[in-house]
Amino acid sequence: MADLTRREFAQRTLGSLLTYSLLETLFSADAFPAEVKPVAAAWLARVDAAGRDLKGEKLSQTEWQSQIEELFGQIELAELLKFIDFDQLTAELEFREQGERSLKPKFPEVEGLPTDLVFGHQLFALRKGRSVVPHGHDNMATAFLILQGDFHGRHYDRLEDDGDSIIIRPTIDESFTVGGCSTVSDHKDNVHWFKATSETAFIFNIHVLNVVEGRKTGRVYIDPDGEPLAGDRVRARRLKAAEAYKLYG
Numbered sequence: 001m002a003d004l005t006r007r008e009f010a011q012r013t014l015g016s017l018l019t020y021s022l023l024e025t026l027f028s029a030d031a032f033p034a035e036v037k038p039v040a041a042a043w044l045a046r047v048d049a050a051g052r053d054l055k056g057e058k059l060s061q062t063e064w065q066s067q068i069e070e071l072f073g074q075i076e077l078a079e080l081l082k083f084i085d086f087d088q089l090t091a092e093l094e095f096r097e098q099g100e101r102s103l104k105p106k107f108p109e110v111e112g113l114p115t116d117l118v119f120g121h122q123l124f125a126l127r128k129g130r131s132v133v134p135h136g137h138d139n140m141a142t143a144f145l146i147l148q149g150d151f152h153g154r155h156y157d158r159l160e161d162d163g164d165s166i167i168i169r170p171t172i173d174e175s176f177t178v179g180g181c182s183t184v185s186d187h188k189d190n191v192h193w194f195k196a197t198s199e200t201a202f203i204f205n206i207h208v209l210n211v212v213e214g215r216k217t218g219r220v221y222i223d224p225d226g227e228p229l230a231g232d233r234v235r236a237r238r239l240k241a242a243e244a245y246k247l248y249g
């Protein structure tokens, strides 16, 4: 009887030790960051809904910008960093000599987050002094959220296209740090330029392409250091991407 009891005891103890060890492994590997995922997923679902409303014309482009800036101000960055597995993503990162390294975090598949998101996303990684070079956008709505580090961020309104140049006017010229955000549309702050001012710096970017169906969509590189015009305006020369990176990257 005593032997049986001892064996029984050993089996039970071993069983519970295994269970405990397994659970500990799973939790330490973040297999179940259950407390995190619903919050970030729900937040991204709202970002997605805003993008759908923009494309469905339930929101104007400037209303989308306000809504996204409000949403970007609400997310706990720690939760977003976990959701995109920031540490893993940036573990063996090689920065670029010019401009930004674009990384593509994969969102985990979780309940509540659509798998066919209307917006694209990426993570920009930059070393000090490097820039997301000055560029405007055709038929795009986009937003930046600073995840780590500091930037000198500038925006300009795109007032008028004039042949090989675009007439711009500065709208934002500020220091941006963690949690800071800004947005772009065809109607407001269309041109942006972000220069890293800390040793390393990271931006979370979302973008809605083809805001209006049937028109071309994409980046337009310019040189904001152009001919000054009346009323704080500047004639900015259009650039090829390579020239923009050479000048500002």
Ligand SMILES: [Fe+2]
Pocket (backbone or CB within 6 Å): 135, 137, 142, 184, 192
């Ligand atoms: Fe952009």
